Amino acid sequence: MTKKKSFVERYQENDTPWEINRPDHNLIDFVSGLPVPVGAAIDLGCGTGDNCIWLAGQGFRVTGCDLSEIALDQARAKAEQAKVRCTFYQGDFMQSPPPGAPFTFAFxxxxxxxxxxxxxxxxxxxxxxxxLEDNGQWLSxxxxxxxDRGDREGxxxxxxxxxxxxxxxxxxxxxxxxxxxxxxxxxxxxxxxxxxxxxxx
Ligand SMILES: C[S@@+](CC[C@H](N)C(=O)[O-])C[C@H]1O[C@@H](n2cnc3c(N)ncnc32)[C@H](O)[C@@H]1O
CATH class of the missing domain: 3.30.110 (Translation Initiation Factor IF3)
Structure with missing residues (x-):
């Protein structure tokens, strides 16, 4: 049986089919359509940071957290290019909480x-x-x-x-x-x- 690749390995090998290099429209629709107070936001498993960058552009103070330093380096470069400020933190969210808590919004x-x-x-x-702060919101x-995907990967x-x-x-x-x-x-x-x-x- 082949061993499942870790996320760190997947970024090393550029095997990241989830990447779209833009913010997900589900996040945009959600934040645009509902009263999510602008405050401190955290993107858990932020990958290369497109959703963080969009949130920062909306005025959120954004922290992105991920296991992969390669993904985070790309996220930092994208944020610099977009001229927005985000904090990108490398760590395992299940082991240690990212800095910046409490957050208003988790994604x-x-x-x-x-x-x-x-x-x-x-x-x-x-x-x-x-x-999260009291009444803090999470969109997952x-x-x-x-x-039913049959044999298709996903x-x-x-x-x-x-x-x-x-x-x-x-x-x-x-x-x-x-x-x-x-x-x-x-x-x-x-x-x-x-x-x-x-x-x-
Ligand atoms: C399917 S990818 C999605 C990445 C990004 N959210 C996107 O939409 O492009 C899942 C991400 O979660 C990260 N991740 C998985 N477990 C994690 C953990 N325990 N702590 C921090 N990040 C984690 C992975 O490194 C990977 O970047």
């Missing part, structure tokens, strides 16, 4: 769903809650198990009930809707767009 595009074990989804959600874009997929079970102890779910990743190839993977607010009790 992840395909980071929460990378963990394959329910206990780890649960722990990820608990860690997101730990770094998550591969959707309702899509992102990990979760069911609605798996998401709910992992996040509900820490977050109220404001909406859980179907959508598609902003993607360069067709068909774009089916996703869950999960908008949550941190519980205060």
């Amino acid at each position: 992840d595009r395909g980071c929460f769903h990378t963990f394959e074990v329910p206990a780890v989804w649960h722990r990820f959600a608990s860690r997101v809650a730990d770094i 874009l998550i591969g959707n198990k309702d899509e 992102p990990p997929q979760l069911s609605a009930s798996q998401i709910i079970e992992a996040v509900e102890p820490f977050f109220e779910i404001i909406s859980l809707t179907r959508g598609h990743f902003d993607f360069d190839r067709s068909p774009a993977p089916l996703i869950w767009i999960c908008h949550m607010r941190k519980r205060t009790i």
